[in-house]
Amino acid sequence: MFTSVVHVTPAVFGDYGLIGGAERYVHSIAKSIGHNRNIRQSVLGFSDRPGIRQQLGGIDLHVVPTDSFSHNRMDWYGGKVWEALDGHDLVHVHQPFTRCGEVALLAAAQQGKIIVATDLGGGMPPRDGQDHPVGLAHRIVAISEFSAEMLGHLKSIPIDVISGPVDDAFLEPPVIGDKRGALFVGRLLPHKGVDRLIKAAPPELDVTIAGETHDLDYMAHLNALARNKRVTFVEAPSTATVRELYIGAAVHVAPSVVFDYRGGFHPNSELMGLTTIEAMCCGTPVAVANTCSLPAMIDPAVGEVFDDEAALADILARVQSGEWSRRYAPATVRDYALARFAPAVVADRLMDSYRKAEEAAR
Template identity: 35%
Template sequence: MTIAHLTPTSFSSSSVLGGGERYVANVARAVARAATADHVPVDQRIVSLGGERSSVIVEGIRLETLPNDTQRPGPMNAISHHLREALVGADVVHVHQSLTVFGAYATATAASMGIPVVLTDLGGGADENMLAGRGMDLAAAVVSISAYAGALIGSSIMGRHEVILGPVDTETFHPQQADGLRGEGILCVGRILPHKGVDRIVRALPPQLSLTIIGQPYDQPYLDLVKGLARGKDVTFVHDADDEMVRRHYSTSALLVQASTTLDAYGRRVEKPELLGFTPLEAMACGAPVLLAKTASLPELIAGTDAGRLFRDDEELAQALREWAQGTWRPGLSSADVREHVVRTFGLEVAGRRLLEVYQGVLD
């Protein structure tokens, strides 16, 4: 079975280091892991758009870049006249960021070639051709990355619809500290953008706690705002961390805080603040407990466990951090149990098997 993953942007320093891009890379790795374990022959390629055409094989997966043949601004609006050529020989096409101009073009191209299409929304848009125009009816199946994400598009789906949380790369992200030897500082990881709510964490930070913020600054005015709020507090910014550094911080920090919000610091409404929180999942894979906003998909990550705590608003966030500083709140699970929750529920092999079932199902 040959699977082509289509994404407007790839997960790389030359493209975008975001959760949507990491998701596609994780899906390919998860499928490869499950296929190897179950002795299922699978060939995969990830096709994205960018500058000059290129092709390279990484971990047995071909990464192809096609030129963007349109002058429309933004990668989500990009198309490539080479796409049809790149899909020759594919048995299944998985279109990521499917609710974009790119997604509509990729879906129509694959469907016109008679190739079964699987769609996933990663928060990149709300293209009317796919929604009101019923473009999603071209899909043989839709995979949503959380129940929250699925609910947003459920009324536009006529056929098979699966919710598969993850996959999380629990091989890359694993504990580096013995259980109980974590530090005292708290951590925030992710792109520094208004809907991530980093300003909320800084405002709520009590004087007894230190905070490390790791992430690329994609919005300079917002970064300036957050740095202004951080003056006089024990806050460190890291903008150039690789996976190794992030993993080290996940393993040594006392707590990971994610404060994504539907109302950002400028009073703007955010429709899709967190379709799937990769940062908390990676932190928990390294044994870190989490403090999460009761927003979007985030409650699904710790449902039925004592791996962390949820907060509804800024007041509850500040209260939870005060209790953490005073030692009056700690999660009931050990670091090892926090990791086991992620491996068992969101890990590569678990999610990979479910994805393989979807791909095999659209070929039956």
């Protein structure tokens, strides 16, 4: 029976890495497994700073210097990955289609480890028939049905669909007051479709955009669209601030696109929609674009799917009138999310997947 797991990711979550959904996901599943389980865990990532090793919530956080200073952070990796895997039974490779993931897969296979892989949107899966180190994995954990479909041609590797978990920070029962306005939480990048939210919003509706700026031209575009509207930007909010924003919003909007306003193509722009899950756990109903994984994340009892800006504008008009909040009960929204995405629920399913990978590795 395996007793130790190392999660390998190009960048860890937080000060030594990136503040993004993929990075938060790795940290969240490690924490969920750590609850009441006798499993030693480590999260391994890479940085351009000197290496660190520290305990973070009972998890060994190991950040090592990169040997590859690619402009693409997802391609950072280091030769010490071989050394860092030593002493662990199971290697969970996150972002397997990046250079970092490929190196980790090869190193884990060379050392005879149990290997599980999860695609979090970094890089593109291989085409049908194309050789790739992901074929060395004993099992794949897909974070949505959409993600599993993208990997369906990897027929030799069993795939389990496990969405979530939500981070512990969003589990405490919220004190629900007057919920107002529309909220977006996430990175400010063209494929997130925030421009669609601003354009669809009635001039009198409060709209809050919370996240890190990753594209200055896109940010300038958003600011131009926000003129003469009640739009507030919250740059790089803390987790506590994000939670309060979720609780106070009448709706959380996920307006992601496959084709952005510049014509850029993003076929896997939303593999799971973590902020949608977080919002629901805080009792906030959601409006999600009919894009990638998002429609499958919700149910008619907790929100709506929209096809275009006109449909989003209709939703936001109902938010402004109060009709939206009268339709969706915060307790129903929260119960729906916790039943599917709570850490204990996700950890049980993930441990089952790990055990199956262990059997395949024998």
